[in-house]
Amino acid sequence: MTQAAATEHHEPVENTSTGLNSRKLMMWAFLGSDVMFFGAFIATYLVYRGKSLVGPYPNEILNIPVTSVSTFVLLMSSLAMVLGLHYVKAGEKNKGTLWILVVVVLGAVFMGFQFVEFREFAHEGLTPRTNIFGTTFFILTGIHGAHVTIGVIWMAFLAYGSHKGSLRPDSALDLEIAGLYWHFVDIVWIVIFTVIYLISATDGPPPGMETILHG
Amino acid sequence: MANLWQKLIKHDGNGWWNLPHTAANELNPPYEGPIGGAWFGNIWRVLTHGGVAHAGPGFYWLVGLALAIITLLEVWLFGVEGLGGWYVPILLGLSALKFVGVVAFFMHLRFDNRLFTYLFASAMIIGILIFSLLLIFAEVAHQPPN
Numbered sequence: 001m002t003q004a005a006a007t008e009h010h011e012p013v014e015n016t017s018t019g020l021n022s023r024k025l026m027m028w029a030f031l032g033s034d035v036m037f038f039g040a041f042i043a044t045y046l047v048y049r050g051k052s053l054v055g056p057y058p059n060e061i062l063n064i065p066v067t068s069v070s071t072f073v074l075l076m077s078s079l080a081m082v083l084g085l086h087y088v089k090a091g092e093k094n095k096g097t098l099w100i101l102v103v104v105v106l107g108a109v110f111m112g113f114q115f116v117e118f119r120e121f122a123h124e125g126l127t128p129r130t131n132i133f134g135t136t137f138f139i140l141t142g143i144h145g146a147h148v149t150i151g152v153i154w155m156a157f158l159a160y161g162s163h164k165g166s167l168r169p170d171s172a173l174d175l176e177i178a179g180l181y182w183h184f185v186d187i188v189w190i191v192i193f194t195v196i197y198l199i200s201a202t203d204g205p206p207p208g209m210e211t212i213l214h215g
Numbered sequence: 216m217a218n219l220w221q222k223l224i225k226h227d228g229n230g231w232w233n234l235p236h237t238a239a240n241e242l243n244p245p246y247e248g249p250i251g252g253a254w255f256g257n258i259w260r261v262l263t264h265g266g267v268a269h270a271g272p273g274f275y276w277l278v279g280l281a282l283a284i285i286t287l288l289e290v291w292l293f294g295v296e297g298l299g300g301w302y303v304p305i306l307l308g309l310s311a312l313k314f315v316g317v318v319a320f321f322m323h324l325r326f327d328n329r330l331f332t333y334l335f336a337s338a339m340i341i342g343i344l345i346f347s348l349l350l351i352f353a354e355v356a357h358q359p360p361n
Binding site: 020024025031033035036039040042046047064068072075076078079081082083086176179180183184186187190191193194198199201 | 271272275276278279282283286289290292293302303306307309310313314317318320321322323328330331334335337338339341342343345346349350353
């Protein structure tokens with residue numbers, strides 16, 4: 001691709017060793033390390049899957065319809081994020097601000113779903129100390145929730161910046177980097193939803209325990 | 216110290232740390248479209264009246280719709296009985312589709328410099344290998360002794 005073509009596609013050639021923006025490269029490197037971070041907790045969940053000796057078990061407590069809605073909300077926040085970035089880059093300030101605000105709202109709604117879910121589980125008797133399912137479940141989803149919280153705060157600042165006019169097409173990289181983080185949080189949830197909710201939702205007591213529990 | 220920092224960050228010479236220039240010559244082929252292959256490239260050119268390197272809002276809405284449909288399909292599969300051993304592989308496949316959709320199009324890896332793709336894909340491959348080994352070792356460790 002020629003220099004002229006690169007300019008045509010609004011991809012500035014950075015004056016760095018790689019020709020890439022250092023902050024964006026750093027974010028991708030961070031996301032690579034976060035893959036390992038979440039991978040460790042997902043693998044730990046799988047290693048201890050079905051080994052809880054006392055309930056509540058996943059088949060007694062996980063609510064798939066409700067979590068499906070929260071998953072949909074997070075997916076749509078990713079769509080809002082990419083639309084926000086598009087409009088900020090295009091210099092359409094109001095549309096850009098609106099879509100970033102949509103990301104903030106949808107992120108907050110997702111956090112609300114998680115808060116309600118955790119409270120319900122606590123009422124049902126499942127806490128991080130109840131059994132190995134509770135420990136691995138709350139650590140993984142809790143850390144993900146912490147990531148979402150950081151993302152929502154970050155997006156709120158960017159929405160304010162966009163509203164005030166400090167987030168412009170020439171500084172859209174700030175939003176792009178935040179967007180990479182936000183999309184990553186979304187893809188981690190895609191994996192969590194499949195592995196913990198859809199695949200593990202029918203898990204009951206380990207083999208042999210049913211006889212002990214129910215005679 | 217400041218000079219060294221400048222050299223490391225801004226270096227443009229032939230030092231051992233000098234990585235290849237990629238921004239100018241390693242972007243995904245222009246006008247190729249979001250999915251590789253001549254046929255898809257042609258469809259993309261027709262849809263976009265000549266082709267653009269970056270997708271627009273219409274394309275993002277389409278990807279969002281596809282992600283929503285796949286999620287609905289996953290939830291529907293949860294209630295389907297009789298899938299047996301196919302249930303987990305199908306779900307993992309659908310999950311992988313959504314994962315790739317977000318990474319390729321929403322995170323722009325499909326349109327961005329290939330170095331970012333290499334970086335993220337390397338982390339994914341290493342992560343999957345390490346944690347697959349962990350699961351295998353854990354399974355072996357839980358086998359009753361002969």
